Structure formats: structure tokens, C-alpha cells
Amino acid sequence: MTQRHWLLLFATVALLSCAGVAQAPAPTLQKLTLKQAETIAITNHPQIQAATFTAAAAQQVQTEVRSAYFPQVYGAATGVDTNPAGSRVGAGQLTSPHAYQKFATGVTAGQLITDFGRTHELSRSAGLRTSAERAGVVVTRADVLLAVDQAYFRTLKAQAVLRVAQQTVQERQTVTDRVNALAQAKLKSELDVSFAEVNLGQAQLLLVQAQNEVKAAYSELTRALGYSDEREYKLSEEALPPAPSPEVLPLVAEAFRERPELVRQRFLVQSAHAFALAERDLYFPTVSALGAAGLVPEGDPSQFRSSYAAGGINVNVPVFNGKLFTARYAEANLRTQAEEQRLRDLEDVVAREVRVAWLDVITAYQRLDLTTKILAEAKLALDLADARYKLGLSSIVELEQAQLNETSAAIDEASAKYDCSARTAALNYAIGLLR
Numbered sequence: 001m002t003q004r005h006w007l008l009l010f011a012t013v014a015l016l017s018c019a020g021v022a023q024a025p026a027p028t029l030q031k032l033t034l035k036q037a038e039t040i041a042i043t044n045h046p047q048i049q050a051a052t053f054t055a056a057a058a059q060q061v062q063t064e065v066r067s068a069y070f071p072q073v074y075g076a077a078t079g080v081d082t083n084p085a086g087s088r089v090g091a092g093q094l095t096s097p098h099a100y101q102k103f104a105t106g107v108t109a110g111q112l113i114t115d116f117g118r119t120h121e122l123s124r125s126a127g128l129r130t131s132a133e134r135a136g137v138v139v140t141r142a143d144v145l146l147a148v149d150q151a152y153f154r155t156l157k158a159q160a161v162l163r164v165a166q167q168t169v170q171e172r173q174t175v176t177d178r179v180n181a182l183a184q185a186k187l188k189s190e191l192d193v194s195f196a197e198v199n200l201g202q203a204q205l206l207l208v209q210a211q212n213e214v215k216a217a218y219s220e221l222t223r224a225l226g227y228s229d230e231r232e233y234k235l236s237e238e239a240l241p242p243a244p245s246p247e248v249l250p251l252v253a254e255a256f257r258e259r260p261e262l263v264r265q266r267f268l269v270q271s272a273h274a275f276a277l278a279e280r281d282l283y284f285p286t287v288s289a290l291g292a293a294g295l296v297p298e299g300d301p302s303q304f305r306s307s308y309a310a311g312g313i314n315v316n317v318p319v320f321n322g323k324l325f326t327a328r329y330a331e332a333n334l335r336t337q338a339e340e341q342r343l344r345d346l347e348d349v350v351a352r353e354v355r356v357a358w359l360d361v362i363t364a365y366q367r368l369d370l371t372t373k374i375l376a377e378a379k380l381a382l383d384l385a386d387a388r389y390k391l392g393l394s395s396i397v398e399l400e401q402a403q404l405n406e407t408s409a410a411i412d413e414a415s416a417k418y419d420c421s422a423r424t425a426a427l428n429y430a431i432g433l434l435r
Contacts, residue, residue, distance in 0.1 A: 032233035034152050037225060041148045042141060045226035051140040055133040062126035068119045071111045076294075079103040100303050106294015113287040113313075121278035125271045132267035138260035142435045147224040149425035149434070153418040155217035156235055158210065160414035165210040168203045168407050175386075175403075176200045179396070192396045199400050206407070240417060241424040243365055248358045251431055255354045256347065258432030265346050269339045276332035282325040286316040350430070357427040364420040371413040378402075378409035 042048060082099045112119065176196040182188035222231045245251060256262060291311040296304045318325065385402035388394040428434045 029232055029234040031236065033236040034149065034238050037148050037152055037221070038145050040225050041144050045144045045224075047140050048137070048144055051133075051137040055130065055137050058126075058130040058133040062123060062130050065119065065123045065126045068112050068115075071109055073107060073109045075105075075107050077103075077105045079298075098303075100300055102296060102299035102304055104294055104296040104299065104304075106292060106308070108292045109290070111289045113289055115286045116281055116284035118278050118281035118284070118286075121274050121281060125274035125278060128267050128271035128274060132264045132271060135260050135264035135267060138435050139264060142260055142429055142432075144224070144226075145434050146425060146429045148221075150422050151217065151221040151224040152235065153238075153422040153425070155214070155221050156237070157415050157418035157422075158213040158217040159235070160418065161411055162207075162210040162214050164407070164410045164414050165203070165207040168403075168410075169200070169207050172196070172200045172203045172403065175399070188396075195396045195400055199403060203407070238421060241421060244358055244361045244424070244427060248355055251358060251427075252351050252354050255350050255431045259350050259430075260432060260435060261346060262343070262350060262432075265339070265343045269336065269343055272332070272336040272339045276329065276336050279325070279329045279332040282328065283318060285318070288314050288316075290314055353430040354427070357423065357430040360423045361420070361427050364416070364423045367412075368416040368420055371409065371416045375406075375409040375413040378406040382406040 080099060080102050082101050087099055176193075176199070179188055179192050179196040183190060183193045218232050219230050221233075222229070225231075289311070290313075291309075293307075293309040295307050297306070382399075382402040382405070385394065385399045389396060389399045425434065
């Protein structure tokens with residue numbers, strides 16, 4: 001075979017390979033609804049898992065505090081070897097007890113009788129803090145769900161804008177081809193061709209930006225779902241949510257009842273108050289019972305019996321400690337007041353968030369109607385401008401401006417629906433319904 005034949009064969013194989021690649025089926029994307037996305041995030045997101053473990057740890061603190069209600073029992077085994085037998089410990093202590101050779105085993109038990117409510121208040125404080133941490137799980141879940149909803153609607157919005165960009169490129173390519181043909185027939189000038197080419201380039205730039213926005217939206221969505229790798233889905237369209245209430249004050253009142261951050265902060269205030277009462281109870285005595293029993297199988301019979309048992313009551317009465325308890329009680333009261341002020345501030349923040357989110361939703365619904373009307377007018381203006389240009393009654397500048405207006409209106413109309421959904425999700429979050 002000649003060199004020319006080899007080149008033709010190589011070109012044929014390359015074309016067939018390219019055709020095979022072009023005909024390769026695109027991967028099938030997994031379908032995903034908004035509800036499924038929220039379920040995946042609740043199950044998979046590490047922030048929710050971390051908050052759940054934190055709440056479980058807080059539950060163990062309450063168990064730790066309540067352990068004071070139960071007997072404390074310890075076992076012991078002691079062996080002593082002295083030289084000489086019966087010697088005394090001569091240094092390091094105020095007293096000098098005898099040290100005898102022995103081996104003994106026994107148990108010691110202690111039981112709190114009363115501390116005049118301190119353990120009860122400590123247990124109540126720990127229980128309220130546990131409830132606060134459980135409310136914190138709801139707070140984290142709401143944050144994650146808001147991120148999922150926002151990312152979901154942002155992705156749908158980016159896909160809608162991408163469709164507008166693709167259609168814009170096709171339409172402007174058609175206009176450009178037509179103007180080129182008219183210019184070749186000496187019916188239009190090269191200036192018209194330049195304007196058409198610029199219009200086409202702008203549409204192609206819009207397409208590139210829209211493709212990048214779709215990829216960025218998918219990246220945000222997969223992060224909101226709790227995945228580290230980037231994934232793409234076939235997202236389902238969601239019905240447009242109903243219009244919000246015409247009055248904002250009922251929504252603010254509902255937010256004060258339902259918002260998990262406020263629920264959590266109220267538990268923290270109650271926990272701080274209970275802890276302050278526990279610090280106050282430090283002034284009261286502590287009464288406890290003590291007991292010990294055991295065997296002494298090895299030892300000097302003149303000094304040790306073969307077994308022993310003893311019991312008693314111990315009353316610990318605080319007398320003076322350099323105002324330690326006074327300072328602790330004052331500190332606890334001040335921290336309680338600080339938590340109360342944080343609750344007030346959080347209520348102000350929540351009220352503002354509800355009002356702003358409500359206004360955003362109202363504006364989004366008004367914008368939805370306006371963008372539909374503007375798009376219809378922009379399409380009509382484009383049709384008229386195109387007809388006038390074909391008849392030679394106007395310049396390409398008029399046609400170009402009509403195209404720009406129509407593209408802008410199409411993007412606004414495609415975005416308005418998803419803006420309504422995203423802002424409604426933000427309003428539900430502000431009220432406390434997203435959980």
C-alpha cells in the first residue's frame with residue numbers, strides 16, 4: 001500500500017473512533033426530589049451527626065450527677081509488711097500510728113442522706129441542659145435543611161438559565177447566518193455583520209457562564225447533602241408554594257413558639273437558674289451515712305480481730321471558706337442574667353428575620369407576575385424589531401436591543417419561580433417550620 005492509502009486508512013479509523021465516542025450513551029442521572037434530598041441530608045450530614053452525639057453526651061452528664069443518690073461501694077485489699085513488727089511511722093504525719101504486719105480485705109460503703117436539695121438542682125440543671133442540646137440537634141437539622149432547599153432551587157434555577165442561554169445562542173446564530181447571507185448579496189453592510197457577530201459572542205459568553213453556574217450549583221447541593229465528592233442528579237420540579245400570610249405579626253408569634261434556637265435558649269436559661277439554686281444550697285449541711293466491713297485473715301491476733309464492721313453518720317457543716325460559696329452563688333446568678341439577656345437578643349433577631357423573610361417572599365411573588373408580563377412584551381417587541389429589520393425600516397441596533405431585552409426578560413422569568421420557592425424556604429426556616 002502506498003503512503004496515501006495508509007493516510008486514508010488512518011483517517012477512516014480516526015473518524016470511526018470519533019463517531020463511536022460521540023454515539024456513546026450519556027450516563028443516566030439519578031432522579032432526586034426535594035423530599036428525598038432532605039432525607040439524605042438528615043441521615044448523612046456530619047453536622048447533624050455531631051449534634052446528635054453532643055446531645056447524647058449531655059444525657060450522660062445528667063446520669064453522672066444523679067449517681068450521688070445511690071450508694072457508693074468500694075472494695076479494698078491491704079497488705080502490710082513491717083520491720084521490725086509493731087514499728088511506728090515517725091515522719092510525714094501529725095500522728096504516729098503503729099504499723100503492724102497484716103493482710104485484710106473489706107468493703108466501704110457511703111450513702112448520701114441529704115444535701116438539702118443541691119443534688120436535686122444539679123440534676124435538674126443537667127436535665128435542662130440535655131434538653132437544650134436536643135433542641136440544638138433540631139437547630140442544626142433546620143440549618144442543614146435550609147442549605148439543602150436553597151441549593152436545590154439554585155440548581156433548578158441555574159438549569160433554567162442554561163436552557164435560556166442555549167436557546168439564545170441558537171436564535172442569534174440564526175440571525176447571524178441570515179445577516180451574513182444578506183451581506184454577501186450586498187443587501188446589508190459589513191457593519192450589520194459585526195453587530196450580529198458581537199450579539200452571538202455575548203450569547204456564547206452567557207452560555208459559558210450558565211454552564212459554570214450549573215456545575216457550581218451541583219457542587220453546593222452535594223455539599224449540602226453531606227457528600228465530599230461532586231454528584232449530579234436529575235432534579236424534579238417542585239410545585240410553587242402558596243402565597244404567604246398577608247399579616248406578619250402572627251408569623252412572628254409563631255416563630256417565638258416554634259423557632260428551635262429560642263427553645264434551646266429557654267432551656268439554657270432554666271438550666272442556669274437551677275444551677276444557681278444548687279450553688280445557693282452549698283450553704284446547707286451535707287448528711288451522709290458511712291459503713292465498713294471486712295476480714296483480716298493474716299495479722300497479729302493481739303492487735304486485730306478476724307473480722308470487723310463499723311458504721312456511722314457524718315454531718316458536714318460549712319462554717320467559713322473565704323466567701324467561696326458567696327462568690328459561686330453570685331457568679332451563677334450573673335450567668336443566669338446573661339442567659340436571659342441572650343434570650344431577649346435572640347428574640348429580637350428572630351423577629352427581624354421573620355419580617356425580612358416575609359417581605360422577600362411578598363416581593364418574589366410580585367416579581368413573578370411582573371416578569372411573566374415583561375417577557376411577553378419583550379417577545380412581541382423582538383418580533384416587531386425583527387420584522388422591521390427584514391423590511392429595512394430599522395437598523396440592526398434596534399434588533400440588537402430587542403434581543404438583549406428579550407434575553408434579560410427570559411432569564412428573569414426563568415429565575416422568578418425558583419426565587420419564590422427559595423425565599424419561601426427561608427421564611428419557613430425563620431418561623432421554625434423547617435425541621
